[in-house]
Amino acid sequence: MTDLPSTARAVVIGGGIVGCSVAYHLGKLGWTDTVLLERKKLTSGTTFHAAGLVGQLRTSANITQLLGHSVALYRTLEAETGLQTGWKMNGGLRLACNADRWTEVKRQATTAHSFGLEMHLLTPKEAQDLWPLMTIDDVVGAAYLPTDGQANPSDITQSLAKGARMAGVRIFEDTPVTRILVEDGRIKGVETPFGTIACEKVVCCAGQWTRDLAATVGVNVPLVSVEHQYMITERIEGVTPTLPTLRDPDRRTYWKEEVGGLVWGGYEPNPKPWAVKGIPEGFHFETLTPDFDHYAQFMDDAIARVPALAHAGVKQLLNGPESFTPDGNFILGEAPELRNFYVGAGFNAFGIASGGGAGMALAEWVAKGEPPFDLWPVDIRRFGPPHRVTDYVRTRTLEAYAKHYTIAWPAEEMRSARPLRRSPLYAHLKAAGACFGEKLGWERPNWFAGPGEEAVDRYSMARPGWHEAVGREHRAAREHAVLIDQTSFAKFRLTGRDAAGALNRIAAGNVDRAEGSLTYTQMLNAKGGIECDLTIARLGPREFYIVTGTGFATHDFDWISRNLQGEVHLSDITSSMAVLSLMGPTSREILSRHSPDDLSNAAFPFGTARWISVAGCAVLALRVTYVGELGWELHMPVEVAVTVYEALMSGEGAPVLAGYRAIETLRLEKGYRAWGADIGPDHTPVEAGLAWAVKMKTGIDFIGRQAVAAQLAEGVKKRLATFTADPSVVLLGRETIYRNGQRVGWLSSGGYGHTVGKSIGMGYVRHPDGVTEDFVLSGSYELEVASERVPAQVTLAPLYDPLNHRVKG
Template sequence: MSKKDLPSTAKAVVIGGGIIGCSTAYHLAKLGLTDTVLLERHKLTSGTTFHAAGLVGQLRTSANITQLLGYSVELYKTLEAETGLGTGWKMNGGLRLACNAERWTEVKRQATTAQSFGLDMQLLTPKEALDLWPLMTIDDLVGAAFLPTDGQANPSDITQALARGARMAGASIFEDTEVLDLEIDKGRIRAVLTSRGRIECERVVVCAGQWTRAFAARFGVNVPLVSVEHQYMITEGFGVPSNLPTLRDPDRLTYYKEEVGGLVMGGYEPNPIAWAVNGIPDGFHYSLLDSNFDHFEQIMEQALGRVPALETAGIKQLLNGPESFTPDGNFILGEAPELKNFFVGAGFNAFGIASGGGAGMALAEWVHKGEPPYDLWPVDIRRFGRPHFDTDWVRTRTLEAYGKHYTLAFPHEEYSSGRPCRKSPLYDRLKAQGACFGEKLGWERPNWFADLAAGEVAKDVYSYERQNWFAAVGREHKAVREDAVIFDQTSFAKFVLKGRDADAALSWIAANDVAKPVGTLTYTQMLNDKGGIECDVTVARITETEFYIVTGTGFATHDFDWIAKNIPEGLHAELVDVTSAYTVLSLMGPKARTILEKVTRADVSNAAFPFGRVKTIGIAGCPVRALRVTYVGELGYELHLPVEYAGSVYDALMAAGKEDGLVNAGYRAIESCRLEKGYRAWGSDIGPDHTPVEAGLAWAVKTRKAIPFKGREAIERQLSAGVRKRMAAFVVDDPAVVLLGRETIYRDGQRVGWLSSGGFGYTLGKPIGYGFVRNPDGVTEDYVLSGTYELDVAMTRFACTVSLAPLYDPGMARIKS
């Protein structure tokens, strides 16, 4: 097209002509947004797409991300026939090796996950693996897994095919067109300003790869990614069969694919090299970095032990190209919380080709409909927060994530880099008492406490079996059930919604009735129009015009964004994040009231301070906002207080509770207690794909009251017509079984779902899991309870019992020995 053809208006402008941008433009046009414009400042694929390795794997730990990658495969199968352009797509399968017992356990658990999500993953003997991949040695092999529907593609070819498909569907693509600026007025995007003119447009989709962070930051949008050097070697041809599966050898940190009778071999070294620390050089396109043979030597040594033929194969090229990586190894999709209609698709961690088809589809639907096609929380841009504004912190964490790409992904494993970052005022005090900390959104949080006097060390030792903290968490769990504990939950995200219309605004957003008297505490979900659970929060009514909202640490950005964006237009209500202003000490257990009475003159009797209430009480000179609530199933109080009082109040409580057995406890005890009590966890058990009716939370929805709220119609339809899935608890009799989530649920021998979370219930003395029982013909209470159930754990089935009721109540027998 000539310069005069640049349109003056567009429904959406996609910035970036790599595989993600072209896929997004393709899908937007397919959705009917035919006046979509894609702008590439140089040539299509000239950023980092052109040097991608092109392996296409599908299995991830999330069902929906696996589904998204599966969509890529289905698209790539048909794209050449649709567009007439070759893509290099070969569904030659993917092989994954295991060279030690723990890796084999991981692979078996991955096979269970694949089975749960409906993906064919076959476990092979070393000899069966050799038959599929005859170039390798198998002396150290324990076993392997094979996914027949994995494959490989040519990155440039598949991108050009998507671009042609986008044009065929009506989109316009302009190369050699640089985006100079965005025109923004009163928080709304009005136009895209380019080197070839102005395009009036309200929706922008930034798919600019490693350039995305710097570009987005100009408009106040935070996209946590950095560039890392990534190398792979291309050999001369030496008779490699064209149908050879892709191969991943994680214990040797390497991957392989066939190319023109030779091999592509690369890997993820433990000491990656950051690139463009001070910014990407101007004019960097269709560019590679100098080959670093010294750095690649560690990968080459590993590869020679697996594929001896590489020693004599000619090396055509050692390709070194920068890729954008993220702090948690997942890519970034969605609408930026900082700027309406500014969408991002970036940070693909060297699996952009595998993700490209599905990510473009999801992003296009997000742009078109204002929401993704299904829950994409693991890749949602709103999973990030305050630490991610600091590029140095992002880089430090990202380099650790890169180095762990192929290491064993142990359950409960924590990152170690960039810590400590955000600390409670009690951090040092708790550390001195044996706290072993985990980290979430930069916050240090006690996971468990070591008995220092007994010689325990406050350090996680990772394993796929019971880990070293199992007994310590059991002690804390016992204290919750029999005496009392303090949890430092300062990291809770905390918001204030204030204004003359705060009541009306929150009544529309919240599914439960929050329009209650001052001093009332309400547990509520916030729903989308399909009835799916977008937020799961506690709301305290402080005054007629002020509400205090508490949610999980990791959901601070997401929930703030959801609430703020859904305040009905014209209502006067302002949302403020007050997380850093308050320490939270949760006093939980049967003796909690006894202890609280010793430190306050306020009447905290059940009659004066019943469950579901909030009141201000005085402790050690501090005005404490006390919430009578529990997430562990015992008498409990969340004590919210200004941070400067944290030490004084904590000391007063610990001194008062000494004779009543008060001890510190951590988040892993919270988890085991909540599993017994049946409390749902957003992000694992529940989310936008699940409604309160399906999750067993319909009691917390105000359908009996004539109060309109977002999602009401969808909930009423389900209450009338029934549901096709329902959450249940599953208990395995064998106490040695380790449940982690994603284990397959079988009902009467048929696969009906998978566990969304799992752990151990110390009161029951048994493993507990939660998951949805699914049936396309409908799921009733009788249907759930009438079946005979098994759980598949690492490809072994175990009998289990099912329950729709809490597994524990405070009146039952105490901890089993």
């Protein structure tokens, strides 16, 4: 090959639908000096055998928006390029065959309405009118999305490739990347058998090959290959080209029309991993040997749903490997381990639905250095140390695959590959009745069973089985004191001559304060969006201790490290420090019994950090709270955690053990925000009611200052508020907010307040002409919950202790 260029601005690796979509969108953004390299032929990896269903609804507004971009693109692509795409917007049906599933579907319909997506609830007969071949004896109801559809995967990929070429992008088939070149921690280029291409950025969209290829440059991409089968029938009478796609999750199957027949497949509870010892050399345009015995588990249910299937001819049982991930979401973004190396992979068999939007988002990320909007649910930085171990990734991924069509119970926990990361107090807490949850591999106590109770989660679409137990812990925090093991907190240490100035440049709050000061602060992007939400203690002239949420360890470390300047050193010390949070009105009395230090308000005011002695052990005590009560986070070396725990839990008046589900109910009553739900890169401190935490009255510059100043001067178009509803109403988040009968947003989080005795939700009230406090408070509100509207009250102040008397002790 002689026409391979020696330089390019970006190199895209992989010629499946995602790689071609990235190339297409980079071309549209003016990055015409982009090269796409495909090791064999376009679509020859897994794209060519994809089923091609395109559904849009997800639990995230932004991911739904991303999938909506796919639909918008597919509707016009054929006219743009002149190549057929097989796109049909024939709508999508989703069935519910029991009461719990029907509640889930009604909640999904509400989510769709919240995100501006048209979705209709149908009777069984109305669903059958759209899909006449199915029986409906067991159907309770159905949901219909008229803008869903289907496409031909190979055709749409070739059309994207042509669109990319029309924009100036060069595509080379039969050109494998043999090596990615890195120098001083940055991308320098790629090697191929036909020459080297020097480039600024590499975008790895190599499908199930991505994990191994990325690993050669130290980047972790947690995905594995799983066999996925579907059947293609001969023509069946009554199957028309306009038949909607059909999902029957209670029978674990999906269906679509193809050439007068049906394509149907499913997600079995016992999936089969593939290529455990590596993908065979030269594997392309290949499928696997059909496993009729394994597929047989679907047959009886499928025939019961579509009786015509019993007599239909079978063209093929197609068994194709697909890349799946541990949480069922795909993977996008710049790798935290390597600058200018981007990933788009792990699409969990919905790569066709995601391809158009994911390509758009990743192309913008490459071209502009940031995503077009918050993509946290699919951000590569949501993973951490456990995901570097392939056995862990495979075990968890098989569970996620098996749950693809099971009911998504509120607050449901994954069960596989546990326990993995354990606090030194794990055995003590388990013996005390802890029911554990898991985050980033950490076992964390969610709640504690009392006498006669079993420490087992019992899920429900109404109040869950742990509701009363959490209520006990909640009331103990308000009336006495609780002890919560929060060892899983991510903890960083920043040191160096320039530490104070470097940190103050990226923190919206002023951290350059006296030793022993404690600052709750956000870190913002240039648009003022909240990238991190954390607590920073100043321990010395050149030393800071940074605490953030368990699940944000990789993300926040990456954001801080990539924005630091000067002579500084950032280290992750999470595993070396245990954390016990002692919270409640009697917490000072309890702590004083085991510490000789002065814990009075005068000596140890709120918002300070001190090294104190507890049970003869050195403990870094942070006087801070996320539950709205007097209390301390006690940070200590892991080797003394048991000693401190046993001391605090001894004697009369000992605290009550509590877990993370009580933290959630307590923080909702106080209106404390949660990153990833109530706040994130799409929300500014002004919009989130956190402007008080921003150092605007100082002359100190910081990232995002100009954006915050502009909003303070000009106003905002959305504002976070708290809503309450009757205690019988179950709020989970994503319920639609109506103000004076008009849809104005959705709840970002929801739950129950055991002190106020009401259901509580938080969410943004939006209006294109601006949102003031008066606008929020002057409206009459309803919430749409499982497709029914209920009255709601609104407030901008905390429901509990709005003046912070309790926190200040």
